[in-house]
Ligand code: ADP
């Protein structure tokens with residue numbers, strides 16, 4: 001038999017529309033006769049393959065029962081009034097031999113149709129639809145004894161081929177569902193005399209039919225719902241139901257039941273919305289999670305109706321009639337509803353009977369419904385068969401709007417959500433803790449950073465202050481160095497001058513030497529002449545000797561001749577000759593004598609000349625040595641001068657660099673080198689003067705020539721710079737000469753250099769007393785009042801400052817006007833003068849403080865009377881760092897003497913003392929200031 005056309009199961013399910021609140025969405029595609037009420041369940045409409053309007057029409061098949069024994073018994077009287085045309089799904093109903101009607105059904109089953117085929121064609125599509133979540137109804141309608149129970153309720157426990165729709169449907173469902181996620185349960189009821197009874201729990205009678213006002217869903221809340229596990233369980237339950245089913249024998253068929261049997265199969269399947277997520281609207285995405293747990297809840301009603309035959313025909317009586325009335329009431333009501341639905345009537349009388357109320361969803365509702373109408377072949381029951389066929393024909397016109405019902409499984413969803421909330425809560429707590437700890441860490445870091453930033457700022461401020469102080473100090477040092485350099489230059493110039501002088505001396509020496517040379521030459525020439533003369537004289541002497549010998553010879557000859565003459569008588573002649581001889585002899589002797597005298601004269605003259613020559617040669621030699629020595633010294637001086645120049649330029653460079661903030665060490669060492677060079681020069685000078693002799697140099701101090709005087713003073717000043725010379729100069733009268741220059745000279749250079757020399761001599765402790773005793777302080781004060789030349793003032797101040805360092809001389813120094821003069825030089829304001837003044841005051845204050853602390857003296861400071869204290873208080877912060885330190889120290893020393901207290905307070909020195917105790921860069925000054933402040937009650941009172 002064909003299964004196509006309208007009997008094909010609705011496999012494709014379309015989901016449409018938006019939810020209508022409460023997590024429900026519902027969309028109808030086919031025009032239903034009853035509008036569904038809003039439901040918490042999510043419903044969706046479905047159509048058949050064709051998607052046409054009648055795709056959800058109630059399907060109706062006809063099943064013809066084979067002739068039974070009764071039919072066969074009446075076979076001769078009544079022929080079969082039914083003829084089936086299965087190929088065209090038509091049925092011909094013959095009223096008589098002349099009248100015949102043809103009806104088309106969805107399927108026609110002949111008497112040979114198997115239970116299996118009937119199930120597959122009629123019930124299977126509905127069961128599949130139920131498995132997909134739609135409600136379904138399978139129902140048998142027909143005259144008593146036509147095979148309704150056979151078709152629907154046959155158990156076929158032993159013969160599976162006999163099994164009816166109920167067993168097969170449950171078999172089908174059990175094999176299709178999953179026991180892990182799905183559940184199937186049944187209720188088995190019968191409607192008898194308008195009372196609903198529970199076939200599984202017969203004590204439950206008159207079970208109410210409840211309709212949900214919102215959804216319109218019909219339920220029987222009193223009925224037992226038994227969950228099915230397997231087929232055996234199914235058989236067991238159906239057997240119980242069967243046993244409980246009230247059956248009444250009728251005349252027509254003793255086996256037929258008079259009640260309507262209703263098997264309700266409850267199916268619940270889990271589903272996930274995931275695969276259809278894309279069809280959900282955006283707000284649905286927000287409401288439902290990705291894998292929203294859904295359950296498909298569907299119901300399958302398998303109904304074995306009571307017989308539809310007329311009461312009279314069924315032969316009911318008494319109670320039976322009453323029973324038949326109720327039977328027909330329900331069936332008549334069902335027929336009316338079908339009629340109304342088929343005719344699209346606006347009113348469907350579903351409330352007229354319990355049967356129609358229970359079937360509310362099956363006809364004109366949302367369920368997929370299949371109806372099998374059973375007929376017998378016998379023409380004896382023509383009219384019943386005809387009315388059954390007409391019922392089927394009308395039912396075919398009823399259109400249902402099937403709907404899928406999905407419900408959110410709130411239990412699972414709740415559990416899932418609860419789990420997620422728990423997870424999120426713990427995650428949130430974890431995050432909060434993390435954030436808190438991070439925040440704490442960040443706060444800590446921030447605090448640390450702020451602290452270190454503050455420290456850094458403080459440190460940098462202190463460093464900047466220190467650097468500035470250092471810069472000031474360096475500047476003052478540079479200034480001092482520049483000054484030193486200037487001084488060195490002055491000294492160098494002096495040395496150059498000395499060299500020039502020495503060179504001049506050398507020139508003179510050379511001149512003298514030349515003269516000596518010419519004298520030597522003359523001497524040599526004279527010597528040579530003398531030698532020649534001597535040679536001549538010797539030669540003459542030789543000749544004379546020769547002549548004398550010849551004369552001797554002649555005399556002997558003459559004596560011979562005389563003898564001969566005597567002998568020969570020529571005595572007269574002999575006498576004459578003798579006379580002559582005597583004369584000649586005398587003459588000769590005279591001559592010899594004079595020659596001898598001449599010779600001895602010449603020899604003595606020669607000796608004198610030799611001596612002279614020797615002494616001249618010695619002198620020349622000595623002068624040459626002297627000249628050699630002088631030349632060497634000049635060379636050395638020149639060498640040291642040029643070294644000094646190189647050193648100076650290096651030092652200048654160095655000072656420039658030092659000024660830009662480099663370290664002190666280099667500077668100090670370079671400065672040391674200058675000093676070395678200088679002391680080298682001084683050594684050279686002193687060496688020269690060792691040779692020349694200090695007295696000679698000192699004698700030059702009294703020279704009429706100013707230049708000579710100046711040079712001499714410079715030399716002495718240089719010598720006085722060396723410790724070893726200082727006492728010597730004083731001893732040899734140098735100090736007297738210098739002081740006399742200070743007194744008598746009117747020349748500034750003399751003043752400056754002499755004051756420098758005195759200052760140098762005043763460095764020596766034993767000289768200081770001598771200087772003072774000789775009125776040095778007075779003379780220096782006098783010079784200070786006479787000149788405005790800063791360098792002279794510097795020398796004078798330096799000299800007085802040195803004298804200030806001797807406490808024994810303090811009183812004399814003050815009386816001689818030294819302190820006044822020292823303070824008076826402040827008027828110069830020159831950066832070279834002020835430091836010397838400050839140094840002097842500091843020296844004085846320090847020594848005075850020592851003497852007072854040792855108890856050797858008492859009373860207020862000698863400095864105060866001359867206005868030094870007032871000046872210090874007024875000017876302590878005005879000058880360079882080193883000067884300031886001298887002043888601060890001096891002030892602190894004064895503050896140690898309690899006899900100065902009143903003066904210090906009066907001059908406003910407390911403020912200054914406080915300032916020094918806090919700000920002074922020198923520890924000793926700060927300590928002294930603090931000591932004074934702490935130990936002097938008057939100060940303490942003032943401070944408070
Ligand atoms: P109904 O329930 O309609 O009153 P039943 O199902 O009780 O009728 O059937 C009456 C009798 O007819 C039963 O004995 C049943 O076995 C038999 N019968 C019904 N239909 C068939 C059929 N198609 N093939 C064989 N026997 C049938």
Ligand code: MG
Pocket residue numbers: 145148149150255256257
């Ligand atoms: Mg029956």
